[in-house]
Amino acid sequence: MARLSSGDRPTVKDVAAVAGVSATTVSRVLAGNYPVAATTRGRVMRAVKQLDYVANAQARALVGGGPRTVAFIIRDLVGPLFAYIGQGVEQQTTAEGRLCLVCTHNGDPDRELELIELMREQQAEAVVLVGGGVRSAANLERMTQLANALDRTGSRLVLCGRPPIGPDVPSTVVEYDNEGGAFAATNYLISLGHRQIAIIGVGEPEHTTTKARFGGYTRAHKAHGLKVAKQRVLPGAYERESGYQQTKGLLARGVPFTAIFAITDVVASGVLFALHEAGLRVPEDVSVIGYDDIPLAADLTPGLSTVHLPHEELGRTAIRLALHRDEYALDQHVVLGTHLVVRGSTGPVPHK
Numbered sequence: 001m002a003r004l005s006s007g008d009r010p011t012v013k014d015v016a017a018v019a020g021v022s023a024t025t026v027s028r029v030l031a032g033n034y035p036v037a038a039t040t041r042g043r044v045m046r047a048v049k050q051l052d053y054v055a056n057a058q059a060r061a062l063v064g065g066g067p068r069t070v071a072f073i074i075r076d077l078v079g080p081l082f083a084y085i086g087q088g089v090e091q092q093t094t095a096e097g098r099l100c101l102v103c104t105h106n107g108d109p110d111r112e113l114e115l116i117e118l119m120r121e122q123q124a125e126a127v128v129l130v131g132g133g134v135r136s137a138a139n140l141e142r143m144t145q146l147a148n149a150l151d152r153t154g155s156r157l158v159l160c161g162r163p164p165i166g167p168d169v170p171s172t173v174v175e176y177d178n179e180g181g182a183f184a185a186t187n188y189l190i191s192l193g194h195r196q197i198a199i200i201g202v203g204e205p206e207h208t209t210t211k212a213r214f215g216g217y218t219r220a221h222k223a224h225g226l227k228v229a230k231q232r233v234l235p236g237a238y239e240r241e242s243g244y245q246q247t248k249g250l251l252a253r254g255v256p257f258t259a260i261f262a263i264t265d266v267v268a269s270g271v272l273f274a275l276h277e278a279g280l281r282v283p284e285d286v287s288v289i290g291y292d293d294i295p296l297a298a299d300l301t302p303g304l305s306t307v308h309l310p311h312e313e314l315g316r317t318a319i320r321l322a323l324h325r326d327e328y329a330l331d332q333h334v335v336l337g338t339h340l341v342v343r344g345s346t347g348p349v350p351h352k
Contacts, residue, residue: 018047072128088315132209181307181338182216193349201263243270265290283347302344
């Protein structure tokens with residue numbers, strides 16, 4: 001290997017020296033944005049291989065070379081819903097010839113904002129927020145500022161599975177009928193004769209997903225002239241353990257209920273286990289319905305009735321619209337539909 005001019009890591013100047021050309025010519029060859037003679041290009045690429053040279057990604061970005069990146073920011077990597085939507089994001093990003101960067105905020109809204117700013121500094125072509133988020137006044141104000149900052153640099157804020165920030169905020173929004181799905185689930189239970197329907201997972205009232213699903217639950221009650229009993233509205237995280245513990249607490253307090261609407265399928269899995277542990281049959285004694293229709297839902301015993309989301313379509317559509325926003329200028333806010341999937345976990349209200 002040729003002797004390096006600057007330590008152990010080869011530079012553009014080292015490549016230029018070995019190839020017998022200027023550093024500017026090496027940069028042009030690597031960027032691919034300027035005509036260079038084939039023989040010169042060949043010498044440069046042989047030197048790159050000889051030195052095992054790796055171009056600095058940030059430097060290449062400054063001259064418009066190298067793979068363009070799309071960043072998607074997600075709550076965590078283990079939540080099934082986030083993973084399936086994220087898979088759609090990654091697949092479409094790859095199909096578009098971009099590099100996909102994944103970041104997690106673990107439910108911390110401040111961390112989410114920090115990551116957006118970091119991805120803006122990294123010149124990501126689009127920054128995709130996957131799943132719902134907090135909607136406090138301070139958060140909305142900062143998110144609006146970041147969306148405008150991204151827009152000024154030719155980037156794009158993309159809300160995937162989250163409602164718009166505001167009417168004049170530059171962003172791409174691909175959401176689903178979150179409230180409508182919750183209305184359909186609750187309305188179905190009411191149609192089966194249930195009047196004492198508990199809801200588990202209403203733990204973050206400012207969270208867009210929680211607010212929409214609880215909104216659909218309450219709207220269905222109102223449509224049938226029913227009141228929502230506070231004792232049957234339970235908080236909790238979007239986790240199996242939360243569903244399990246909240247159901248145990250519901251039973252221990254002797255709160256009357258004939259059905260449970262779990263705010264996610266993962267929560268519903270904990271609900272089912274707690275009911276089984278208590279010796280209650282599903283759906284003969286208690287009906288259970290979830291939300292998201294992740295693959296786990298069909299494998300539970302009994303199979304879980306739930307609301308189906310177009311998981312991967314959400315991610316794919318978000319990326320396609322964001323990267324081709326000139327072509328889809330009139331379609332920067334899309335609402336995809338949901339539908340109810342009925343399985344064995346729901347049935348008529350039990351007759352005492």
